[in-house]
Amino acid sequence: MTERGPAQAGKGFSHRREATGPVEAGPLQMVRGLRNHRGPAPVHLWDPPFCGDIDLRIARDGVWHHEGRPIRRQAMVNLFASILKREGDAYFLVNPVEKVRIQVEDCPFLAVDMEIIDPGPGQKVVFLTNVGETVTAGAEHPIRVTGGDEPHPTVHVRAGLDALLSRAVFYRLVSAAGQHSENGTIITGIHSQGSYFQLGAVAADPPEGSGAESGADSG
Numbered sequence: 001m002t003e004r005g006p007a008q009a010g011k012g013f014s015h016r017r018e019a020t021g022p023v024e025a026g027p028l029q030m031v032r033g034l035r036n037h038r039g040p041a042p043v044h045l046w047d048p049p050f051c052g053d054i055d056l057r058i059a060r061d062g063v064w065h066h067e068g069r070p071i072r073r074q075a076m077v078n079l080f081a082s083i084l085k086r087e088g089d090a091y092f093l094v095n096p097v098e099k100v101r102i103q104v105e106d107c108p109f110l111a112v113d114m115e116i117i118d119p120g121p122g123q124k125v126v127f128l129t130n131v132g133e134t135v136t137a138g139a140e141h142p143i144r145v146t147g148g149d150e151p152h153p154t155v156h157v158r159a160g161l162d163a164l165l166s167r168a169v170f171y172r173l174v175s176a177a178g179q180h181s182e183n184g185t186i187i188t189g190i191h192s193q194g195s196y197f198q199l200g201a202v203a204a205d206p207p208e209g210s211g212a213e214s215g216a217d218s219g
Contacts, residue, residue, distance in 0.1 A: 062130040107161075107164040109133070112169065124136050153165040
């Protein structure tokens with residue numbers, strides 16, 4: 001996979017008055033003038049007034065919905081993703097003059113593919129997201145697995161925004177991982193760009209003839 005990114009925001013936004021309730025204009029106004037730009041917008045440099053909530057939702061499967069209907073145009077989804085910003089537990093679409101809040105069910109992005117470049121000690125694990133961004137796991141883009149019996153694997157994309165690994169991608173990642181024993185626990189993990197990421201851990205089976213088995217047999 002080659003390095004790619006969503007459309008980048010630029011100049012040309014129209015000014016709006018600050019709103020206190022739902023935003024009447026559609027999300028298209030937020031990305032006006034972005035079609036010829038590439039890469040994430042510098043949303044960390046923008047601090048516009050909050051203009052209310054907009055009926056835009058990112059489902060757990062990564063599909064964006066507007067007014068209850070999925071957005072089918074991938075190019076439009078990529079534009080929205082390029083101006084996505086997280087503040088605390090809330091998510092916003094931001095341009096230089098306005099900020100609107102949207103709903104995110106889980107993670108804003110979904111990792112839909114992966115590959116391992118130069119397998120071995122110096123390997124790189126590269127993910128492709130559903131908005132066309134590539135992310136190489138490492139110190140600045142850690143892989144995290146939470147959730148216990150139901151793993152919730154994510155990789156950090158940028159500025160507090162994570163991608164949930166699809167089930168197929170997570171299975172491939174685990175298949176490519178290594179295992180080692182530590183204090184009676186079998187740990188599964190993988191290296192990328194010099195960093196090690198634990199993917200799971202299970203208690204090791206007791207060796208044959210151990211005291212536990214012998215005691216059970218004698219009972």
